[in-house]
Amino acid sequence: MFYSILKLAHLLAIVLWVGGMIFAHCFLRPSLGALEPPHRLRLMQDVLGRFFSAVLGAVIVVLASGAWMIGRTARQVAETGGSFxxxxxWITMAILGVVMAAIFGHIRFALYPRLDRAVQAAQWSDGANAMAAIRKWVTVNLALGVLTIAVIMLG
Structure with missing residues (x-):
């Protein structure tokens, strides 16, 4: 039962992370074109701040639950005398997950603070540059997330 709960938490965290990137990149961002840069950047700063806090938790859940599930499977095989x-x-999923987590760390702890500082200082050009860098790396992470899901679902 614990394994099933952990797997559910793993999948829900992935849904939050990848689904949130799809929403922000494909639906929210294009809809903000009608707003003036100060309003657009303030809104994105607020939305991304909330989203990145949720994703930080999701990343921890994904990495911890994934490592536990792999370890459990390896331990069960070893206990039966087999070789895991x-x-x-799974290897691809694990590698891509760690790469995605590292990219998220860069977005959250390097790029987002630049956006936050620029918005706080009303430096709209700097904010736009920070937002462009965030958008670029979110696009990369979104592609990796979709690739990871495809690898797992298609075997």
Whole structure:
């Protein structure tokens, strides 16, 4: 039962993370074009601040639950006298998950503070540059997230 709950938490955290990126990148951002830069950047600063806090928790859940589930499977195989060979899809998922977490760390702890400082100082050009960098790395992470899901679902 614990394994099932952990797997559910793992999947829900991925839904929050990848689904949130899809929403922000494909729906929210294009809709903000009608706003003036100060209003657009203030809104994105607020939305991203809330989203990144949620994603930080999701990343912790994804990495911890993923590591636990792999470790549990390896331990069960070892207890039966077998030799654990992690499937290539799992290896790919684990590597891409760690890369995505590192990219998220860069976005959250390097790029977002630049946006936050620029908005606080009403430096709209600097804010736009920070937002462009965030958008670029979110696009990369979104592509990696979709690729990870495809690898797992298609085997």
């Amino acid at each position: 060979q992690m499937p290539y899809a």
